[in-house]
Amino acid sequence: xxxxxxxxxxxxxxxxxxxxxxxxxxxxxxxxxxxxxxxxxxxxxxxxxxxxxxxxxxxxxxxxxxxxxxxxxxxxxxxxxxxxxxxxxxxxxxxxxxxxxxxxxxxxxxxxxxxxxxxxxx
Amino acid sequence: xxxxxxxxxxxxxxxxxxxxxxxxxxxxxxxxxxxxxxxxxxxxxxxxxxxxxxxxxxxxxxxxxxxxxxxxxxxxxxxxxxxxxxxxxxxxxxxxxxxxxxxxxxxxxxxxxxxxxxxxxxxxxxxxxx
Amino acid sequence: xxxxxxxxxxxxxxxxxxxxxxxxxxxxxxxxxxxxxxxxxxxxxxxxxxxxxxxxxxxxxxxxxxxxxxxxxxxxxxxxxxxxxxxxxxxxxxxxxxxxxxxxxxxxxxxxxxxxxxxxxxxxxxxxxxxxxxx
Numbered sequence: 001x002x003x004x005x006x007x008x009x010x011x012x013x014x015x016x017x018x019x020x021x022x023x024x025x026x027x028x029x030x031x032x033x034x035x036x037x038x039x040x041x042x043x044x045x046x047x048x049x050x051x052x053x054x055x056x057x058x059x060x061x062x063x064x065x066x067x068x069x070x071x072x073x074x075x076x077x078x079x080x081x082x083x084x085x086x087x088x089x090x091x092x093x094x095x096x097x098x099x100x101x102x103x104x105x106x107x108x109x110x111x112x113x114x115x116x117x118x119x120x121x122x
Numbered sequence: 123x124x125x126x127x128x129x130x131x132x133x134x135x136x137x138x139x140x141x142x143x144x145x146x147x148x149x150x151x152x153x154x155x156x157x158x159x160x161x162x163x164x165x166x167x168x169x170x171x172x173x174x175x176x177x178x179x180x181x182x183x184x185x186x187x188x189x190x191x192x193x194x195x196x197x198x199x200x201x202x203x204x205x206x207x208x209x210x211x212x213x214x215x216x217x218x219x220x221x222x223x224x225x226x227x228x229x230x231x232x233x234x235x236x237x238x239x240x241x242x243x244x245x246x247x248x249x250x251x252x
Numbered sequence: 253x254x255x256x257x258x259x260x261x262x263x264x265x266x267x268x269x270x271x272x273x274x275x276x277x278x279x280x281x282x283x284x285x286x287x288x289x290x291x292x293x294x295x296x297x298x299x300x301x302x303x304x305x306x307x308x309x310x311x312x313x314x315x316x317x318x319x320x321x322x323x324x325x326x327x328x329x330x331x332x333x334x335x336x337x338x339x340x341x342x343x344x345x346x347x348x349x350x351x352x353x354x355x356x357x358x359x360x361x362x363x364x365x366x367x368x369x370x371x372x373x374x375x376x377x378x379x380x381x382x383x384x385x386x387x
Contacts, residue, residue, distance in 0.1 A: 153380070156376070157256075157376070157380075158309065160256045160372070160373055160376055161255055161256045161259065161309050162309055162310070163256075163369070164255075164256040164257075164259040164260045164263075164312075164369050164373060165259050165301075165309065165310035165311065165312060167260065167263060167362075167365050167366055167369045168259050168260060168262050168263030168266070168310075168312040168313045168366060168369075169263075169299075169301050169310070169312070169313045170263070170361075170362040170365060170366075171267070171270075171299065171358055171359070171362050172299050172300065172301050172313050173299075175301055178310070202308055202309065218361070218365055221365075221369075222365065222368065222369075225368070225369055225372040225373075226372060228372070228376065229372050229375045229376050229379075232375075232376045232379050232380070233375070233379045236379045236380060236382065236383050237379075239383050239384075240382070240383050240384055240385065240386070240387065243383075243384055243387050244386075244387050247387045
């Protein structure tokens with residue numbers, strides 16, 4: 001089941017469920033891994049210590065959720081008069097805002113890459 | 123898809139399901155408290171020299187903290203109570219320095235909370251823009 | 253909609269009226285009148301809180317009356333004065349200059365405080381209006 005163009009890295013579906021039809025992930029050491037394009041991107045890197053892209057994306061969402069939850073907690077403290085330093089809140093909301101934007105940008109890049117690959121299928 | 127443009131499923135409280143998380147409700151309750159505080163402060167300052175006038179103060183932060191702990195932030199009460207300060211010569215007990223400090227701090231708190239509300243709306247807006 | 257500003261506005265109006273009254277009293281502290289009529293009568297400003305609406309929040313202050321002080325004034329022996337009567341007496345106004353000056357300072361302070369309050373309330377309403385801006 002080799003396709004004309006081997007997968008870049010090992011892009012897994014964002015939900016980490018079963019692979020989307022038409023795309024396969026190459027296990028480390030398989031013949032397809034030798035055709036991988038892009039410097040430093042090889043299927044082997046998923047097991048060699050680099051992060052699985054899907055895992056990184058999932059971790060990113062956890063980070064966003066944690067940042068939002070932290071900002072929410074500080075906001076409640078500010079509203080109830082318990083927050084001593086307003087900068088804590090403004091820093092936390094800015095972090096959450098930027099992480100949200102980052103996660104959204106990463107996701108849309110991943111979707112764009114997926115669409116690019118799909119349009120390349122023979 | 124068109125249901126997105128409706129007002130959302132009817133809730134007993136009339137609140138939209140997406141925006142009634144604890145933090146949003148708490149922030150809005152605090153904004154209401156600050157608005158009342160500002161009006162009471164303005165009234166105290168307007169009556170700075172009115173004979174016999176009794177200054178009042180708004181308290182809501184502790185009520186709101188208790189309501190948050192009880193998972194009922196929408197139920198928090200805003201109290202408008204006499205300060206009980208000692209009156210001066212004509213029976214008036216307005217403390218101008220305290221009222222000016224209140225007005226200044228209320229404005230800063232308002233700015234902090236409104237910016238936070240805007241920022242949080244931004245999280246959702248970012249996701250919507252994809 | 254912007255009640256805090258309206259309330260401070262009532263303060264500006266009331267303290268402005270008080271300042272005018274005091275300034276007029278001070279300007280007339282040496283106004284001498286003949287015994288045949290009234291002395292120059294100083295004015296006072298009577299003020300009262302405007303009652304709260306249904307929400308229980310007071311709505312400011314209002315000048316309710318501008319009563320006049322005594323008509324007799326202070327009869328003073330001043331025979332060389334042009335308006336002196338046959339016995340040489342004139343009516344000087346019953347005005348305590350120290351009190352008037354003290355009140356003027358209070359009135360000016362109160363006016364300024366209400367002006368500052370308008371600025372603070374304006375900033376508050378502006379930040380409420382700006383919620384969601386830039387999203």
